[in-house]
Structure formats: structure tokens, C-alpha cells
């Protein structure tokens with residue numbers, strides 16, 4: 001079998017998670033053959049991960065005939081143009097969340113997140129996404145949406161149970177929240193396309209939409225989003241420097257708190273919460289209430305291992321979980337975090353899709369629906385009304 005040769009774009013936080021997963025791919029020959037970033041740290045990154053080629057610009061990577069798949073791990077503002085360029089050059093694409101967003105156009109008032117109406121953003125993002133999707137489809141290449149929650153064991157098990165029981169999902173409650181992003185681009189709408197809702201909320205939202213489609217298929221029904229309501233806020237703005245001690249985010253023109261409600265065409269409901277102001281480590285949770293029972297997907301925190309320790313210094317080299325501000329006291333240790341959160345299974349699945357020509361579970365439809373619902377939520381929050389899709 002031919003080796004699947006991957007070109008990685010970006011060498012930051014999420015690229016590390018992808019590399020961790022590529023090293024563990026089995027049953028398919030796969031290698032990361034090149035990495036590209038304008039950041040000079042890319043040279044050390046390549047050395048550390050034994051990646052033979054280093055480029056400074058994606059065009060150089062696309063000119064390399066020895067690359068089959070482009071894996072995009074850059075800030076969101078770069079996703080859509082890179083997806084199109086890569087797919088139109090004849091490469092399959094893996095792209096990190098979010099698929100895309102509205103980042104501003106020349107002539108928009110600044111800062112765009114505060115000054116441009118969300119109704120206009122919705123209209124424009126839908127226009128841009130439709131054009132992006134059209135060009136992606138015309139390229140004939142595979143698009144793999146790197147939504148790791150779809151592949152996380154707890155969500156995969158929820159999907160398996162729904163396929164078998166064919167129970168109706170009445171209500172789902174999803175959450176991703178933590179104490180704020182490490183990345184500067186997370187604070188800016190023109191780089192991230194929004195705040196906590198698009199950066200974090202996109203994960204539980206995609207999981208909820210995915211499970212709803214699993215249910216629809218199992219029951220032979222067609223279910224879509226009927227409408228969206230939402231509220232957002234910037235709670236960090238109200239804090240003194242002392243109160244801001246453990247909360248890392250300093251949003252410029254984005255929200256750090258968001259709650260959205262989805263009504264589906266079958267009359268059922270879902271709630272998604274995202275926050276950049278919640279201490280105690282990352283919270284990645286989906287609760288599913290069905291006609292046959294309850295499924296609680298506790299990716300983190302969970303009680304697979306709980307510790308009580310007292311000496312912070314002795315633990316300096318021990319990893320507990322993402323975004324905890326200390327390692328002592330009671331802790332919910334996330335065991336095999338890259339597995340628990342689905343990064344390993346996601347890359348395994350994508351390599352199998354490329355090698356065997358299969359369609360991914362997390363595809364362009366899921367990516368598109370997630371962004372549409374998020375911008376409907378921003379519109380709803382701004383105007384205080386229900387947005388029908």
C-alpha cells in the first residue's frame with residue numbers, strides 16, 4: 001500500500017496534538033513529510049518530530065509533488081483560502097475547527113466584532129461558505145473536518161447506542177469551557193471569527209449536530225435545525241486585575257460567555273454553552289436525554305483517576321489536564337488525554353479515508369451546519385430574537 005504523505009500547515013498548539021496522533025497510526029502507512037510555517041520555530045519543530053522538509057509558505061508546500069494531504073492547523077482566518085488552494089491543487093484536506101467564519105472585509109468598521117451587525121455577518125458568512133463549499137466539491141478531493149469530539153470514545157459510544165436503540169433524542173446539553181485561550185488570535189474577531197462560542201462552543205455544537213444526524217439515520221427520518229436563540233457576554237470586562245488573576249482571556253472584541261439553544265425540525269431541543277471564564281480545567285461534556293435513557297459523555301473532567309496531592313513543586317513535570325492553574329488538592333486527571341478527546345482516532349480515521357477512499361464521519365456538511373448555527377446565534381444574541389434557519 002502506498003504511503004499517505006501529509007504536509008502539516010502550522011506548528012503551534014494543535015499541530016502538536018496532530019503529530020502525537022500521526023505517530024500512532026496503524027494499519028495504514030502514513031508519514032508527515034513536510035511542515036510549513038512563517039515562524040522560525042518551525043525548524044526546531046521539524047527536528048523534534050523528524051519531519052524531513054520545512055517550508056515558509058503554503059505555496060511551496062503545494063508545489064511539492066510528494067504531498068497527498070494538507071493538514072491545516074492555522075488560525076481560523078486562514079482556513080477557507082488554504083482549503084480552496086490545497087483542494088484545487090489536487091490534495092485532500094484535513095482542517096481544524098472552525099471550518100471558517102466572518103473575519104471582516106475591506107471597508108468594515110473596526111473592531112469588526114463590535115461594530116459590524118451580526119445579521120450582515122450571517123449573510124456574508126453564508127455567501128462565502130457556499131462559494132467555498134462549491135469549489136471544494138468541484139475539486140473532487142476529500143475534505144476531512146478535524147472535529148475531534150466526533151471521534152472521542154464517549155461520543156462514539158453515544159452514537160453506537162443511538163444506532164442500536166433507535167431511541168429519540170429529546171434534549172442534549174453540550175459544553176466546552178475553560179479559563180481562557182493561550183493564543184493571541186483568540187482575543188480578536190478578525191482572526192478567530194468570534195469568541196468562546198466559535199472557538200469552544202463549536203465542539204459541543206458539532207457533537208450535538210452529529211448525534212442528531214446519527215439518530216435521524218437510525219430512525220429513517222430527516223432532521224434539521226429549525227431555529228436558534230442565544231445570548232453572549234464579555235464578563236472579563238467587568239473584572240479588576242486582581243479578579244482576573246486566574247482567568248487567562250483578555251478579549252478585544254469577542255465574547256467570553258455564550259449560551260445557545262437549538263430547536264430541531266422534529267420539535268426537540270439542545271443547549272450549548274461555551275465559556276472562557278470557568279476555572280478548574282477544561283470541561284468537555286455532552287448529556288443526551290432520549291426516550292430510552294440518558295447518555296453522559298464526560299470527556300473531561302471525569303473520575304477515571306482522581307488525585308489529592310500536596311506539593312506543587314514535586315509535580316512540576318507531571319501533566320494533570322489542560323488549563324488547570326494548580327496540580328495539588330483534589331484533581332481529575334485526564335488519562336490518555338489525546339485518546340479521551342479523540343485526536344488519535346480522528347487522525348487514524350482520516351488516514352484510512354485517504355488510503356481506502358472512504359468518506360469521513362466529520363465532513364463538510366457538519367462543518368457548514370456548525371458555522372451556520374453559530375452565526376445565527378450571534379445574530380440572535382445581538383437582536384434578542386429567534387432566528388429561523
Ligand SMILES: NC(=O)c1ccc[n+]([C@@H]2O[C@H](COP(=O)([O-])OP(=O)(O)OC[C@H]3O[C@@H](n4cnc5c(N)ncnc54)[C@H](O)[C@@H]3O)[C@@H](O)[C@H]2O)c1
Nearest residue numbers: 010011012013014036037039073074075076096097098183
Ligand atoms: N481541536 C482542538 O481541540 C483544537 C485545540 C486548539 C486549537 N484548535 C484550532 O487549531 C487552529 C490553530 O490553533 P492553535 O491553538 O494551534 O494556534 P497556535 O497559535 O498555537 O498555532 C498556529 C500556527 O499557525 C501558524 N501560521 C500562522 N500563519 C500561517 C501561515 N500563513 N502559513 C502557515 N502557518 C501559519 C503559526 O506559525 C503557528 O505555528 C485554530 O483554528 C484553532 O481553533 C483546535
